[in-house]
Amino acid sequence: MTSKRLLAWVLFAASQAALWAQGQSPPPPPDFAALAGGGTTAYERLSYLCDRIGPRPAWSPAYARAAQWAAEIMKQDGLENVRLQPVEVPVWERGSARLLMLQPAERELPILALGGSVGTPGIEAPVVVVKSLDEVGPQVHGAIVLYAFPMSTPQDYGAGSRIRSQGASRAAAFGAKAMLLRSLATASLATPHTGMLHYEEGKPQIPAAAISQEDADWIVRLVNSGVTPVVRLELGCRTGGTKIAHNVIGEIRGEKQPEEIVLLGAHLDSWDVGQGAHDDGAGSVHVLEAMRLLKLAGVRPNRTVRAVLFTNEEFGVDGGKAYAREFGDERHVAAVESDMGGFPPVGWSVNASPQLMSWLWPILASTSLPARQGWGGADISPLASKGVPLIGLVTDPTHYFDVHHTHADTLDKVNPEHLQAGAVAMARLAWALANACEVK
């Protein structure tokens, strides 16, 4: 740096410090990366969550343990008002599952029932292949429909998840007996990917399961060559009753405007397969670690920073809805969510009004990550109706859908340094939001 530039920088820093002293400018941000000190606390915590607690649907005993564990960590880290918010969640048990190819060759195929599917003691039927919801018609009557949606990039997930969600009811309306889905994935080693379905009211409920991309492509090849495959599907799924699970909440109370809240969120529940490492164990420890770093900084933020680990995102976003019902009328300045895995942070995805956008851009820029308009996150989405700006941490999506909702979403897929970088980004943004000047 030249002496002229150094002088200019010193004068600028002095003027900023003077403004801060007069309360017109936010205090300089702590160096969160230095506070993290190359440590791996986030990864150590994720290891515990994955290896000692494991997969944790909201209704499971494992989820109850995860909630107690997270509350204990928040207390250890010195957060205030640590509490568990009760949330009523539906119960769904996967049970056993079997898919047998009967014709043209006998073989058992790996499957995962879609979340919420009804069970069946056994259905034998020919397979009819479609690629989209629009292709479903009278040709599926009496058949098992295979949706062979050709997902290959992360950007295809939105369209694919609409098929996963609506496919069973659409097929049932035309008399189909069951639904199979080519797994929504960006890579496949013969692994099926589960995920939620929604039955439309008034339509018959048919069983639904995901198969691997390899097996789906095999069936497509058979059909294209003039063969009609026949399969037998057995699913032991059961839906029954509700249970009480909990959102886990903790805070760092604000110094000057404690009634104004910056929310940092993720979902603590996961699917019942794998370990929920990227989805969303990574987000959960991002939030815990960001809060720990904010405490380590030793300076109280102006506004309150509130950590919320939501329950039951995967099976209905009940935790997010319950939070918005009970606390949504408190003054939330912004809500930030991490639910895109523990990959390297690459930006922010923002859902806010144009007026709030102009307030947010410089704050987001101060984190050194780019921002664009887009989706904030499922758990914080119920706060949109209250006018709260929603911000999602975007991580490198290249490999997220390789393991998403599978037996393979395990700790070994997470890089400790990438994970820590996400937590540092969350801490930077929380600090900037909590100390920014008045919301316009």
Ligand SMILES: [Zn+2]
């Ligand atoms: Zn998730």
